[in-house]
Every structure is written in structure tokens, then in C-alpha cells.
Amino acid sequence: MLELIVISTLNGVLFGMLLFLLSSGLTVIFSMMGVLNFAHASFYMLGAFFGFQLTKWIGFWPALVLAPLLVGAIGMAVERYGLRNTHKHGHVAELLLTFGLAFAIEEIVSMIWGKSPVDYRVPALLDFPAFTIFSTNYPAYKLFMLGVSVVIFVALLIVLKRTRVGLIVQAALTHPHMVGHLGHNVGRVFMAVFGVGSALAGLAGVIAGPALVTQSDMAAALGPILFVVIVFGGLGSLPGAFIASLVIGLVQTFAVALDGSLASAFGPLDPSAGPSVLTDIWNVTIAQVAPIVPYLLLVIILIVRPMGLMGTRES
Amino acid sequence: MRKLTLAIAVIAPMLGHAASAEDTIKIGYIDPLSGGGASVGEGGLKTFQYLAEEMNAKGGILGKKIEIVGLDNKTNPQESLVQAQKAIDSGVRFITQGNGSSVAAALSDFVTKNNTRNPGKEVLYFNYAAVDPSLTNDKCSYWHFRWDAGSDIKMEALTNYMKDTPSIKKVYLINQDYSFGQSVRSDARKMLGAKRPDIQIVGDELHPLLKVTDFSPYIAKIKASGADSVVTGNWGQDIALLLKAAADAGLKVNWYTYYAGGAGGPTAIKQTGLDHQVFQITEGFANSGNQSAMDFEKAFRAKVGLSLWYPRAVNEMRMFKAAAEKANSIDPVKVAAALEDLKFEVLDGGQGLMRKDDHQFFQPIYISSFGKLAANEPFDEENTGWGWHLVSKVDTAQAMVSTTCKMARP
Numbered sequence: 001m002l003e004l005i006v007i008s009t010l011n012g013v014l015f016g017m018l019l020f021l022l023s024s025g026l027t028v029i030f031s032m033m034g035v036l037n038f039a040h041a042s043f044y045m046l047g048a049f050f051g052f053q054l055t056k057w058i059g060f061w062p063a064l065v066l067a068p069l070l071v072g073a074i075g076m077a078v079e080r081y082g083l084r085n086t087h088k089h090g091h092v093a094e095l096l097l098t099f100g101l102a103f104a105i106e107e108i109v110s111m112i113w114g115k116s117p118v119d120y121r122v123p124a125l126l127d128f129p130a131f132t133i134f135s136t137n138y139p140a141y142k143l144f145m146l147g148v149s150v151v152i153f154v155a156l157l158i159v160l161k162r163t164r165v166g167l168i169v170q171a172a173l174t175h176p177h178m179v180g181h182l183g184h185n186v187g188r189v190f191m192a193v194f195g196v197g198s199a200l201a202g203l204a205g206v207i208a209g210p211a212l213v214t215q216s217d218m219a220a221a222l223g224p225i226l227f228v229v230i231v232f233g234g235l236g237s238l239p240g241a242f243i244a245s246l247v248i249g250l251v252q253t254f255a256v257a258l259d260g261s262l263a264s265a266f267g268p269l270d271p272s273a274g275p276s277v278l279t280d281i282w283n284v285t286i287a288q289v290a291p292i293v294p295y296l297l298l299v300i301i302l303i304v305r306p307m308g309l310m311g312t313r314e315s
Numbered sequence: 316m317r318k319l320t321l322a323i324a325v326i327a328p329m330l331g332h333a334a335s336a337e338d339t340i341k342i343g344y345i346d347p348l349s350g351g352g353a354s355v356g357e358g359g360l361k362t363f364q365y366l367a368e369e370m371n372a373k374g375g376i377l378g379k380k381i382e383i384v385g386l387d388n389k390t391n392p393q394e395s396l397v398q399a400q401k402a403i404d405s406g407v408r409f410i411t412q413g414n415g416s417s418v419a420a421a422l423s424d425f426v427t428k429n430n431t432r433n434p435g436k437e438v439l440y441f442n443y444a445a446v447d448p449s450l451t452n453d454k455c456s457y458w459h460f461r462w463d464a465g466s467d468i469k470m471e472a473l474t475n476y477m478k479d480t481p482s483i484k485k486v487y488l489i490n491q492d493y494s495f496g497q498s499v500r501s502d503a504r505k506m507l508g509a510k511r512p513d514i515q516i517v518g519d520e521l522h523p524l525l526k527v528t529d530f531s532p533y534i535a536k537i538k539a540s541g542a543d544s545v546v547t548g549n550w551g552q553d554i555a556l557l558l559k560a561a562a563d564a565g566l567k568v569n570w571y572t573y574y575a576g577g578a579g580g581p582t583a584i585k586q587t588g589l590d591h592q593v594f595q596i597t598e599g600f601a602n603s604g605n606q607s608a609m610d611f612e613k614a615f616r617a618k619v620g621l622s623l624w625y626p627r628a629v630n631e632m633r634m635f636k637a638a639a640e641k642a643n644s645i646d647p648v649k650v651a652a653a654l655e656d657l658k659f660e661v662l663d664g665g666q667g668l669m670r671k672d673d674h675q676f677f678q679p680i681y682i683s684s685f686g687k688l689a690a691n692e693p694f695d696e697e698n699t700g701w702g703w704h705l706v707s708k709v710d711t712a713q714a715m716v717s718t719t720c721k722m723a724r725p
Contacts, residue, residue, distance in 0.1 A: 001539075003538070003539055004535060004536065004539040007535040007538070007539075008532060008535055011529075011531045011532050011535060012532075014531075015529060015531075110349065114357075115348055115349035115350075115353045115357070115387075116348075116353040116354045116356075116357045116578075117353070117354055117552065117578075117579070129563075129565060132565070134538075135538070135565070136534075136535065136538055136564045136565065136566075137563065137564050137565035138563075138564075139563045142563075211529075212528045212529060213351075213528060213552055213556065215350075215353065216349060217349060217350050217351075221526070221528065222528075252532075253531075253532045256522075256532035256533060256536065257532060257535065257536055257539075287520065287522075287536075288492065288521055288522075291523050291526060291527075
């Protein structure tokens with residue numbers, strides 16, 4: 001039992017940190033610009049495919065740097081030529097633009113790389129078990145993912161809260177004209193923020209690609225859970241997203257580990273007592289419903305605390 | 316005027332199809348070409364295209380060329396019906412599908428209804444991989460033919476092998492949460508319980524179909540259960556990711572699987588280092604030792620760049636040809652009649668039979684293990700240097716199971 005708890009905690013933290021890596025960019029963009037970017041998971045997918053392609057040409061480590069830069073550049077172009085023009089038409093137009101973009105990116109990716117998974121492997125340098133707990137190995141690559149996530153979290157917090165750049169970015173959101181009068185190019189600030197957010201998604205893609213599956217529907221598969229993370233954590237709050245990622249990672253992992261059902265808690269229903277649908281529900285284990293638990297959390301938090309765990313803004 | 320233009324626009328393509336249908340036989344291939352099932356779906360499409368090319372080079376069927384029409388169903392029953400209707404509208408009279416028994420059940424029902432409503436325009440459904448036993452039992456249809464062995468037939472063979480392996484003491488079941496996965500789990504429980512009551516089932520897991528991206532939590536659970544063997548019917552990315560997570564965590568158990576050889580599976584097994592500890596049950600495999608099958612495998616790999624994952628697709632297409640020639644017609648009704656009780660020499664050797672009672676094809680079944688190659692085994696998988704090795708062969712007669720099918724005949 002202790003073994004299962006320790007291992008599940010580790011697995012949960014690892015998955016949670018990956019979620020954070022993904023949602024950090026989304027949170028940064030939202031908190032700075034007020035744009036809910038539906039195409040964020042698509043930038044993540046682009047990162048994975050660029051990472052795969054560049055790894056084939058120039059190796060994993062250069063790809064780790066180049067692919068996020070490429071994705072960031074695409075993000076900046078989207079802001080400059082897309083979002084900036086739709087901004088005056090309000091949030092719905094912006095939302096629809098990113099929504100359409102998500103579909104376009106998925107189609108383009110499947111046209112170029114096909115629809116089946118590509119063979120994106122963990123780099124040889126990190127392809128070994130790092131340590132063993134209770135005879136379960138932990139791949140070094142997963143620890144690497146964990147390390148990168150922590151570094152990103154700390155770096156983002158410092159930049160936003162402690163530096164001049166962060167100050168200007170935050171000021172530009174609430175008082176764009178004042179910041180403009182002080183001689184800063186507000187448009188460029190927004191473009192840079194969107195670029196950094198997209199690049200973070202790209203980085204998550206490069207890193208997660210070999211550990212999970214790199215294929216053209218990966219954005220659609222991970223997109224919904226990202227929104228759970230940022231809404232649960234509080235829209236626009238970086239520490240909130242961090243905590244929410246960990247909570248969701250752990251909850252999902254532990255839910256899989258639990259075999260409990262209503263039947264095991266209260267005893268089996270007599271099958272002759274009621275319709276079979278009831279006994280079916282009675283016997284469903286927590287493990288079986290694990291995938292929907294995060295969405296249940298989302299619903300509950302929206303009812304109880306609509307601004308999320310650490311959010312300040314009503315959604 | 317506009318109405319006339321519209322009418323022409325609608326009718327003209329139909330005429331075009333009608334004309335081209337004269338000289339080609341279109342087979343609608345409805346399977347996942349995107350999403351989690353895409354790796355197996357694309358492999359299947361390439362296999363059927365290869366088989367069609369091979370037949371066309373030899374003059375086709377009754378002088379007609381065969382064309383495979385690939386249709387993406389995203390492993391979704393509803394989407395499959397849309398694709399099937401689209402195919403039928405464009406002149407397809409034969410459809411083939413394999414991945415996902417929930418899809419197969421929907422298609423079988425759809426084709427049956429279609430044929431009742433459109434006499435003279437019947438459609439045949441060739442199932443090459445959906446193995447839920449109900450498809451040839453209580454849900455059987457005259458218009459559905461299955462070339463793969465049902466999951467109960469495979470489990471019968473698998474448990475017969477496990478029965479004689481005394482080292483198996485604790486078994487963990489992990490399967491996809493839909494009709495096929497559930498039938499694997501209940502068959503395994505039932506048959507192991509009858510043949511080896513001393514074996515403990517220490518876990519019985521169902522997980523969402525083709526949705527899990529990381530199986531580490533499941534592997535942790537298997538490990539904690541103390542299982543020495545795992546039985547799984549997982550396919551597509553679900554088996555590859557399951558084995559990958561096991562390899563990452565260093566889980567050392569014996570694996571009894573239906574589809575460990577699917578794309579990504581062999582690579583993951585090689586990583587686990589489980590030499591000849593992963594077993595698979597199939598109707599044929601690369602190193603079966605049958606010369607003509609091995610020649611076919613060699614040519615197939617050279618052309619397509621994949622291992623032959625569906626020997627049954629070969630049997631299906633060749634039997635289709637045999638039935639059409641026997642009936643001297645490509646009319647689906649006559650082909651269906653000719654297929655019934657048709658005996659056929661299968662690719663990997665031995666005689667198979669399309670049983671009239673339930674339209675299930677019976678053939679020899681093999682259990683093979685994955686590991687280092689022996690001297691007379693030329694084929695490895697996914698460039699791992701490891702390949703499949705014969706462990707046990709079940710002859711056609713022993714692989715027969717009874718059916719509860721009460722077929723409505725036209």
C-alpha cells in the first residue's frame with residue numbers, strides 16, 4: 001500500500017508538472033492580455049512536431065531551443081496580424097479567431113506529418129532509469145521534464161513580479177495609454193507576451209512529445225484539460241495554475257489507483273432488488289471514472305468559487 | 316434554370332460513378348485514419364491496397380479491377396455510419412472494417428437494414444478484425460462475414476496454453492472499456508476459473524478506449540498487486556503505451572496479449588528486455604515457417620515497409636476472389652451465398668472454413684512469443700532485432716466453438 005502511495009504521488013507530480021508547463025503559457029497570455037487562447041494546445045502540438053522534425057535534422061538539444069523559438073515567432077505573427085486587428089471587435093471575435101486557428105493548425109499538421117503517430121524518441125542521453133523506488137524505475141527523462149517545469153515556473157514568477165519588463169507588461173494591460181506616453185511601444189509588448197506564451201507551449205510540446213504520443217490529434221486530446229487547469233487555478237494566476245496542475249495530476253493518478261466503488265463502500269446491491277442500470281452504477285469503480293474527475297472538479301469550483309483557487313478576476 | 320443546373324450537378328456525378336462501377340470493384344475501407352487508432356488503421360489500408368494491386372496485376376476478379384476506398388471513421392460508430400452511407404452512395408457494394416467492435420456492431424446493423432430496405436442493391440460487410448463474440452452470436456447477420464477469430468476463440472486457445480504453465484499464479488487483467496475489452500475480461504475470468512481455479516485474479520481493470528496518454532499509474536497498480544502475468548486485449552496506441560510505461564518502470568511480468576505486435580509494441584517490448592515473455596495470439600505471423608507465407612511477408616515488407624499485421628486480410632481478399640469466381644458474379648447476394656461453407660487454404664497453411672451458421676471463419680491459431688530470433692527465423696519487427704517465435708499451434712478443428720447465432724436468411 002505504501003508503495004502504491006509513494007509511486008502514485010510521484011506519477012501524479014510528474015503529470016501535474018507537465019500540465020503546468022502547458023498551462024503556464026496560456027495563463028501568461030490570459031493574465032497579461034485578457035485573451036483566452038483556444039489555439040494554445042495547437043502551439044503545443046506544433047512544438048512537438050517541430051521538435052520531432054528538428055531532432056531528425058540537427059539533434060534533440062538544438063531542437064529544444066529552436067522549436068520553441070519557431071513556435072514563439074508564429075505566435076507573434078498571430079498576435080501582430082490576427083489578434084491585433086480583431087481586438088477592436090471584442091473578446092468573442094478574438095476567441096473565434098483562436099478557435100479557427102486551432103482547427104487550421106490541426107489540418108496543416110496532419111497534411112504534413114500524416115495522421116498516425118510519428119516516431120519521436122527520448123534522446124539517448126536521457127534514456128536510462130534515474131533511480132529505483134520499490135523496484136519501480138523512474139526514467140531520467142521524466143525527471144528532466146520535472147526540472148524544466150520548475151525552472152520555468154520560478155523564472156516566470158521572477159520576470160513578472162520582480163523586473164522592469166514585468167512592470168511594463170502589467171502596466172500596459174491596465175493603462176495602455178499611460179505606458180504609451182512613457183515611450184513604450186504597447187503593441188510590441190503585447191506581441192512579445194503572446195510570443196513568449198506560445199513559445200512556452202512549444203517548449204512543452206518538444207519535451208512532452210517523446211514521453212507521450214506525437215500525433216495530429218494531440219492538441220484536441222490535451223486542450224480541454226488545460227482549460228480545467230487555468231479555470232481551476234484561477235484565471236490569470238500563475239501560482240494558481242501551478243497548484244491546480246499538481247492537484248489535477250495527483251487526483252487523476254490516485255483515482256486510477258483506487259478500486260473503491262459504491263458497492264465496496266456500502267456493500268453490493270441485490271441485483272434482483274433494482275434495475276440493472278442501478279447495480280451497474282453501484283459497481284463502477286473510481287478508477288473507471290478517473291478521466292472525468294478533473295472535469296467534475298471544474299464544475300464544482302465554478303459553482304463554489306467562480307474566480308478559481310487563486311484568481312482575482314471573475315471569468 | 317437554377318433548378319435544372321442543380322439537378323444536373325447532383326445527377327452528373329452519379330452517372331459518372333455508375334459508369335466507372337462497371338469495370339472496377341470498389342471496396343470501402345472504413346477504419347480510423349486519425350486519432351489513437353490511426354497507426355493500425357493506416358497499416359490496414361496499406362495492406363488492402365497492396366492486396367488489391369497484387370490481384371489487379373494478375374487480372375483482378377472476373378476481369379474487373381479492385382479499388383480500395385479509404386474512409387476515416389475516427390474509431391467512432393456514428394462517424395462510421397456516415398462514411399458507410401457515403402461509400403454506398405458512391406457505388407461501393409463491399410465494405411471492410413476491423414478496428415473496434417462497437418463500430419463493427421453498428422456497421423453490421425446498418426448494412427442489414429440497408430439490405431432490407433434496398434433489395435437489389437445489397438452491401439456485404441467483410442470484418443477482418445473486430446472480434447467481439449456477439450457479432451457471430453446473438454448479434455449475427457447474414458451480411459456480415461468475419462475472418463479474424465472471435466475473442467472467445469482466442470481466449471480459449473490462450474487459456475489452454477496458460478493452463479499448462481504452472482508458474483502462473485497471479486493474473487492481472489487490463490482492458491479497454493468497451494464491448495471487446497469487456498468480453499476479453501469476462502472470458503478470461505470464466506475460462507481461467509474453469510481450467511485453473513488455483514490462479515488468483517489480482518486485478519481487473521477497465522480504462523477508457525484510446526484516451527489514456529500515460530499508463531504509469533496503471534503500471535504502478537499492476538506492480539502493487541504482485542501479479543506475475545498480465546492478460547490484455549488492448550490494441551492501437553493503448554497496447555504500445557501500456558508496454559512503454561511498463562518498460563519505463565521496469566515491470567517484469569509475463570504478458571498474454573492479443574495485439575502486442577501492433578505499431579510501437581515491439582519497440583517497447585525490446586526496451587523492457589522481456590525476452591520471450593510477451594505472448595501474442597494470432598492467425599499467422601512472420602516466422603510461422605510456412606514457405607509461401609514467408610515469401611509473401613518478404614515481398615510485402617519490401618513494398619510497403621511494414622510487417623504483415625493482417626494475414627487475415629490476405630485470406631479475406633483471396634476468399635472474396637474465390638467466392639466471386641465460384642458464383643461467376645460480383646453481385647453481393649451471390650458472393651455471400653458462395654462464401655458460405657467455403658473451404659480455403661489460408662496464408663499460413665492449413666485449411667480454414669467459413670461456417671454457414673454464423674459466418675465466422677475458422678482457421679489454425681498460433682501463440683507466439685517475442686524475443687531473440689532463432690536460426691530459422693528471418694523476420695524481426697520494427698528493426699529491434701527481435702521477432703515472433705512459435706510457441707503453440709491450435710488446429711482449425713480445435714479452434715471451433717459453438718454459436719448461438721439464429722441467422723435471418725434472405
